[in-house]
Amino acid sequence: MKHFDKIRQVKLARIGRRQFLILLTSILLGFLIIMQARSFTDVTAMIGRDTRADVFREIKILKSTNEKLGDEISDLEDQLIKTSDSGKALEGIAEEILKYRLLTGRVNVSGPGLELTLTGDIKALWLTDIVNELFNAGAEAVGVNGIRLTDKTIGFDTIPNGQILLNGAILKSPFVFTAIGDKQVLKDALEQPHGILQRLSQSLGGVEMALVQKDIVEMEKAL
Amino acid sequence: MPTLSWRTYLVFVATGVFIGLLVTTQVKSSLPSSSYIYDQLAVQKELIKDYVDDQAMLKSKIVALRAKIEENQANIRQSSKDTNLETLKELKNDIGLSSAKGGGVEINLTDGFFVNRENIEEVDQSLVQASDLRDIVNLFRSAKATAISINDQRVIASTPISSVGNTIMVNNYHVLPPFNIVALGDPELIMPLLSGEGALPDLQARVSQFKIQFSASAKNALSVPVYNGNLTIEFLQESSKGNQ
Numbered sequence: 001m002k003h004f005d006k007i008r009q010v011k012l013a014r015i016g017r018r019q020f021l022i023l024l025t026s027i028l029l030g031f032l033i034i035m036q037a038r039s040f041t042d043v044t045a046m047i048g049r050d051t052r053a054d055v056f057r058e059i060k061i062l063k064s065t066n067e068k069l070g071d072e073i074s075d076l077e078d079q080l081i082k083t084s085d086s087g088k089a090l091e092g093i094a095e096e097i098l099k100y101r102l103l104t105g106r107v108n109v110s111g112p113g114l115e116l117t118l119t120g121d122i123k124a125l126w127l128t129d130i131v132n133e134l135f136n137a138g139a140e141a142v143g144v145n146g147i148r149l150t151d152k153t154i155g156f157d158t159i160p161n162g163q164i165l166l167n168g169a170i171l172k173s174p175f176v177f178t179a180i181g182d183k184q185v186l187k188d189a190l191e192q193p194h195g196i197l198q199r200l201s202q203s204l205g206g207v208e209m210a211l212v213q214k215d216i217v218e219m220e221k222a223l
Numbered sequence: 224m225p226t227l228s229w230r231t232y233l234v235f236v237a238t239g240v241f242i243g244l245l246v247t248t249q250v251k252s253s254l255p256s257s258s259y260i261y262d263q264l265a266v267q268k269e270l271i272k273d274y275v276d277d278q279a280m281l282k283s284k285i286v287a288l289r290a291k292i293e294e295n296q297a298n299i300r301q302s303s304k305d306t307n308l309e310t311l312k313e314l315k316n317d318i319g320l321s322s323a324k325g326g327g328v329e330i331n332l333t334d335g336f337f338v339n340r341e342n343i344e345e346v347d348q349s350l351v352q353a354s355d356l357r358d359i360v361n362l363f364r365s366a367k368a369t370a371i372s373i374n375d376q377r378v379i380a381s382t383p384i385s386s387v388g389n390t391i392m393v394n395n396y397h398v399l400p401p402f403n404i405v406a407l408g409d410p411e412l413i414m415p416l417l418s419g420e421g422a423l424p425d426l427q428a429r430v431s432q433f434k435i436q437f438s439a440s441a442k443n444a445l446s447v448p449v450y451n452g453n454l455t456i457e458f459l460q461e462s463s464k465g466n467q
Contacts, residue, residue: 019235022235026235026239026242027240027242030242030243030244030246049352050354059271061395062275063274065278065396068453069281069282072285080295083292083299089295101314102459102460103456108464109459111460128361135382136395140459141459151379156361218462
């Protein structure tokens with residue numbers, strides 16, 4: 001009888017250990033499933049085309065935008081004063097015309113900025129995203145392979161053989177982006193952690209990138 | 224002799240996985256657990272709301288000032304012939320400083336059902352992304368659209384369309400779904416590009432899987448508002464080369 005009790009106790013202990021191990025393994029499995037799901041989420045976010053920026057960046061962008069809008073209001077108020085004064089009105093109009101000629105790409109322009117060269121097989125959507133990032137960082141003029149981007153520019157298009165068109169012209173690698181603006185702000189925006197260049201590099205391996213800040217960037221007028 | 228049936232094993236495994244999921248979710252949860260952090264979030268949201276309200280006020284002031292300047296310039300035209308006002312008007316049209324009307328294409332785009340854009344950690348294909356809007360705008364530009372707007376924000380060459388968390392900003396201004404995207408131009412050029420194979424592949428795939436809602440239609444009478452953002456120049460200057 002005692003012998004059977006002992007066997008029973010040993011078996012019970014074994015079963016208890018087994019149950020415990022199963023439970024432990026299952027908990028570990030559950031943990032791994034969640035970690036894996038979260039890791040996919042993170043990867044999606046990282047290689048996705050949009051930055052998953054936080055609330056502080058949002059506040060920073062809004063603050064900076066409002067400051068620029070305030071500057072614009074000051075300029076417009078000066079302009080308004082000039083238009084109210086018949087002596088200065090023509091001068092004000094001439095200044096406005098010059099400003100809009102610069103912005104619309106009617107004249108060759110120059111200024112500090114940067115040049116970004118990408119070499120490799122890149123889809124048109126990434127080119128759109130880089131242009132967007134440059135303007136988002138405050139670029140006042142952007143060109144791609146010598147084509148100045150304005151409101152009249154025909155957008156990026158991919159033709160059936162895979163070639164990319166911009167304003168009706170075929171774009172070939174290397175893709176050279178030129179931007180006029182605050183060169184440090186532009187560089188920081190492109191190179192920020194999880195920024196456009198990092199995401200592009202993670203999504204498309206084998207793309208060579210060269211970023212050069214320049215005191216003077218020259219850009220030809222739009223055709 | 225006590226032996227465990229496969230059912231018992233299954234119950235143990237299921238219980239274990241369930242507990243594991245619960246524990247991990249709890250441990251990894253980013254939900255704030257103290258009222259202090261809740262307060263911080265509330266303050267941040269309030270701050271953002273204040274900035275957005277200020278921005279709307281500043282933009283309406285800019286529109287009013289530009290209109291007043293134009294009015295004064297029109298008066299100058301009456302008193303003096305040599306004012307280049309036609310040139311100025313043409314440039315303003317080109318840059319989006321005048322409203323535009325005409326035929327074109329209207330797109331309505333919104334998130335899928337059952338997604339919560341408020342959850343900043345949500346990365347879901349059922350949410351409209353800033354890249355979707357950028358792709359549509361680029362497609363419109365490829366089809367030679369003459370004026371484009373998203374939720375009444377005029378899109379010009381330098382308009383950034385970006386995302387901050389799950390918020391989308393156009394001209395650094397908050398826009399929320401549903402998105403109404405208007406392009407003035409020739410619908411005969413735009414519609415085939417929109418429906419063409421290979422156009423907007425990511426968006427088309429999600430629409431066909433009912434993840435997001437999309438509709439496009441050609442219309443005769445559409446309008447695009449005036450650009451109400453910043454056009455200040457700080458670095459750009461006329462080049463000394465080749466402008467003769």
